[in-house]
Amino acid sequence: MIRAWFLRIVLGDAQADRIVPPSGHTALLTLFASGAMAFLAVFALALSVASTRLSDRWATELAGSATLRIAGQGDARAEQTARALEILSQTPGIARARALSEEEQTALLAPWFGAGLPVETLPLPQLVEIIADDPPYDLTGLRLRLEAEVPDAVLDDHGRWREPLVAAAGSLWRVGMLSLLLIGGTMAAMITLAAYAALSANAQVISVLRLVGAQDTYIAGAFVRRFTLRALFGAILGTALGVGVLLLMPSAGPVDSVLSGLGFSGAGWLWLLVIPILAAAVAMFATMAAARARLRSLS
Amino acid sequence: MIELENVAYSYGDGELLADVSVVLAPGSFHFLTGPSGAGKTTILNLCTGILSPTSGRARAFGADFAALDRDDMALIRRRIGIVHQDCRFLDHLSVAENIALPLTVAGRGREAQHGQDLQELMAWCGLTDRANARPPELSGGERQRAALARAVIMSPDVILADEPTGNVDWEMSQRLLTLLVQLNQMGKTILIATHDLNLIRAAKSQIQTRVLRIAGRRLQLAGAAL
Structure with missing residues (x-):
């Protein structure tokens, strides 16, 4: 019975659709509410997808690398660097390790101090980039060996940077999901009110339908189908508008951040198809609940 | 009964x-x-x-x-066919659609649209010419006959x-x-x-x-x- 009812909602019944007179204000309210909520949902979803993408990237890229910082000056630093590179080359789980040149270190500082920095006049440490293999090296063991044999070296596995960034991205994802829930809830509330208003405005129609033997499922179905289709249409419009705005947002090029990376890539665009479908589902269940309550009170 | x-x-x-x-x-x-x-x-x-x-x-x-x-x-x-004094039609539907309403809500929409019974019933009540009119356009007698037709269409x-x-x-x-x-x-x-x-x-x-x-x-x- 539920399957038959669901099929009737999806496939429609031209005559059943006509038994409820068209009502302008509730139609517009449903269209506007679902369109606006779908528009907002596009950005909430984009935020969630972008934060997940960034979190994954930060987690994988930073987790696969470490930096060895060797303090000191002159020959002593060069000796410790050579010793450290030797140790790293012997350590299982390290794909490669190399000391950064002066030019590379200058380039790293350029965003803060500008180009043409006289690196040789500053007491800068020597940086050694370490790329982990799969399976990775034993961090604790390497750290203990370096402490013993290269006393001026400090091993940074980027955990101090990576963990807060991944945690922040996770929080953004949760905020995005919470926003989607709130958007869905708000839409359900607005459509429930619109459906309730439409049912109340059509109390006479419902009375006549009952007089001629209409069951509540039939009466509710006529309203549910109408509101579901309106919400679906409004959500498609709202989603299309949201996608248009997303595409028009300026790109920050290779710089990776939440704001510049707000959007979808590849198969991620398919997530947008979920919005109109969810909007229609929310409208269907909200109208069903409203119809059930209103028809009970009208009996 | x-x-x-x-x-x-x-x-x-x-x-x-x-x-x-x-x-x-x-x-x-x-x-x-x-x-x-x-x-x-x-x-x-x-x-x-x-x-x-x-x-x-x-x-x-x-x-x-x-x-x-x-x-x-x-x-x-x-x-049970019911004829109310005020007839109680759905004014946005035609007379024929109102008469066929009991069939429609009973899931017999095809009969409601194309059924011979509907045509014969409308002829029996003398409403064939008014099939596409809206209920507010009917006279008092026509409304009562349409209400009677609606009441009996499900036999x-x-x-x-x-x-x-x-x-x-x-x-x-x-x-x-x-x-x-x-x-x-x-x-x-x-x-x-x-x-x-x-x-x-x-x-x-x-x-x-x-x-x-x-x-x-x-x-x-x-x-x-x-």
Whole structure:
């Protein structure tokens, strides 16, 4: 019975659709509410997808690398660097390790101090980039060996940077999901009110339908189908508008951040198809609940 | 077929009907009469389950209305054709769509659109030319005939009519009565609430009828004075 009812909602019944007179204000309210909520949902979803993408990237890229910082000056630093590179080359789980040149270190500082920095006049440490293999090296063991044999070296596995960034991205994802829930809830509330208003405005129609033997499922179905289709249409419009705005947002090029990376890539665009479908589902269940309550009170 | 047993009905503090008992046997033709406000419409509504008795029992086709849910009640109503005094149409639908409404809500939409029965029924009621009109465009007599057509399209076992001739002239009331008599001759059970004694006399001259009168909140069988 539920399957038959669901099929009737999806496939429609031209005559059943006509038994409820068209009502302008509730139609517009449903269209506007679902369109606006779908528009907002596009950005909430984009935020969630972008934060997940960034979190994954930060987690994988930073987790696969470490930096060895060797303090000191002159020959002593060069000796410790050579010793450290030797140790790293012997350590299982390290794909490669190399000391950064002066030019590379200058380039790293350029965003803060500008180009043409006289690196040789500053007491800068020597940086050694370490790329982990799969399976990775034993961090604790390497750290203990370096402490013993290269006393001026400090091993940074980027955990101090990576963990807060991944945690922040996770929080953004949760905020995005919470926003989607709130958007869905708000839409359900607005459509429930619109459906309730439409049912109340059509109390006479419902009375006549009952007089001629209409069951509540039939009466509710006529309203549910109408509101579901309106919400679906409004959500498609709202989603299309949201996608248009997303595409028009300026790109920050290779710089990776939440704001510049707000959007979808590849198969991620398919997530947008979920919005109109969810909007229609929310409208269907909200109208069903409203119809059930209103028809009970009208009996 | 329809039975009220010791039924009472109250609006607020005032009791309108008390100890009403009546049985509408299959194929019978009853008139229900009484002064305005006596409770004729209330009895019809009790017979269809639109109203629930304050006390006593109302049954149709062996089912106690008190034990039925709304969907079961709807199925019972498909077996009872109802003609209200104000007809109660859906004004945004055409006359043909209104007449076919019981078929539509029963999931027999194809019959409602293309059925031969609908065409024949409209011809029987003299409404063929008005099929595409909207209900507000109909005259009083046309509205009553359309309401009667809607009431009988499902070929119900019982037809209840509330002042079906209340808003029409004598000629039209005779025409409506003829339609109801023809339905009774087809085996349908008829109950007509009316205060039109001439209509009752006209019916009595054609078929055997029983006349019930509401007096002092109770239902009585009316005598030969009618």
